[in-house]
Amino acid sequence: MPAAPPQRTLLLNASLEPLCVVTVHRAVVLALSGKATVLETDGRVLRSERAAVPVPLVMCLVRYVHVPHRRTVPPTRRTVLQRDEHRCAYCGSLADTVDHVQPRSRGGRHEWGNVVAACARCNHRKADRLLSELGWELPFTPGVPRGAAALLVTTTRTDPSWSAYLVA
Template sequence: MSVVLVLNADYGPLHRVSVRHAIRMLFREVAVVQEARPDARIGVFPIPTVIRLVSYVVTRWRHSRGPGWSRAGVLSRDGRRCGYCGGVASTVDHVLPRSRGGANSWENTVAACGRCNQRKGNRTPAEARMPLRSAPRAPGWAELAAH
């Protein structure tokens, strides 16, 4: 299914929605088409690729703190690459294991392939002699939206 970029009234990017949701926003007149596919329509509406809100939405909360931690966010931040070997990652590994007090946080989790995650087990990277390729960090909104 296609996605549509939603811009704030000041042309700043907010998020992405489905085409169906975008059409509903156009029908309710809370948004206008900014860019659309040429010669493609759904009823009276062109199929949008970018819409812009009619009224400005305050987004201070997006700048006061970063995005919340999530498994999908960690995989996206790391480009689905293992933090240990660089292979294709499908799991999330805790640098300091949860059993030792490690938290679900951006700074304590990295994307990992199943093999490295199993090999590291319930140890720290130093104990397992598996150095991280880069230090985990909290991403910004723009970084996560780009993936």
């Protein structure tokens, strides 16, 4: 049985800057309408009665589109877990939640420098206490993910063929 075509396609602006990730269906529509060209393919072809389109892995828009970007990605559960590679900041085990280093009940803010990935056990043990009260230390200083690729990497799994286009 042949392998299934990829479910997502990386879409680049005309300047080769990563824009977003689209479905293969949307990518084929962009190619057939002449709005984008296929840069990377896996060699397979999608066929209809009248057309054949290579399975797009990476596409580039024909015309430049100005897109106002946020300066930073917001610190959501998903983006914090991705930044910290799904590892608990306190014990190093698999993280499934996030924790505020300085608890919100003590004036801590929900921002990148104050939010880390945590396992449920450590999150429960820490509760609303400060690290100094527990004798705990962070092995790293939490920060904002950098680069245009951070927007894409934090929202979806990447295909290996995208790596050359997601260089920060």
